Amino acid sequence: MSLEESIEMTVKSCGVELYDITTAKENDKNIYRIYITSKDGVSLDKCAEVSRLISPILDVEEPMSGNYNLEVSSPGIERKLKKLSHFKASVGEKVKVKDIATEVYKGELLTADDEKIVIKTEFGDETISYDSILSAATFFEW
The missing domain is CATH 3.30.300.70 (RimP-like superfamily, N-terminal)
Structure with a gap:
């Protein structure tokens, strides 16, 4: 073990x-x-x-x-999302995701399955595969 x-x-x-x-x-x-x-x-x-x-x-x-x-x-209100379980547990929360093209997506995490996530941004729904995510975290709007 x-x-x-x-x-x-x-x-x-x-x-x-x-x-x-x-x-x-x-x-x-x-x-x-x-x-x-x-x-x-x-x-x-x-x-x-x-x-x-x-x-x-x-x-x-x-x-x-x-x-x-x-x-x-506790990881706190704003926490890094690294594992599949982190993304799945954060559905419905606000997230900020940076992809390998260094695009940044901010919005509500709508879904998280085994291959990808979908974020509702101000420009529409964005689908991002896990292998293209550089960093991700939840965020809190004050």
């Missing part, structure tokens, strides 16, 4: 879903970030619970060389 699979099982045992795992370097500190989601939202207590349960796993299988900080949080 991979480290990610172990983390995912632990996260699910807490009643939430694993959204993403990222690594970063901020102020000369390595950070191992685990993002979790739930239909009911994610509380600070839930993040602490997941962190307590994952910490021993990371003591055995170090995810990064050297010292690092573990952070567990």
Whole structure:
């Protein structure tokens, strides 16, 4: 079983879903970030619970060389969309997508199937295949 699979099982045992795992370097500190989601939202207590349960796993299988900080949080209101499951879970939300031709599409994510997404933009519906997406994220209009 991979480290990610172990983390995912632990996260699910807490009643939430694993959204993403990222690594970063901020102020000369390595950070191992685990993002979790739930239909009911994610509380600070839930993040602490997941962190307590994952910490021993990371003591055995170090995810990064050297010292690092573990952070567990929600991906937030504006989150990156990387996986098929991210797109499918975001149908109905506002998204911004950049494709390989560096065109940017903004609008409501109407559909997400296994091959493509459809975004309702101010110019009409745009169909974009996953293999042509450079980056994508949800966004919130204030």
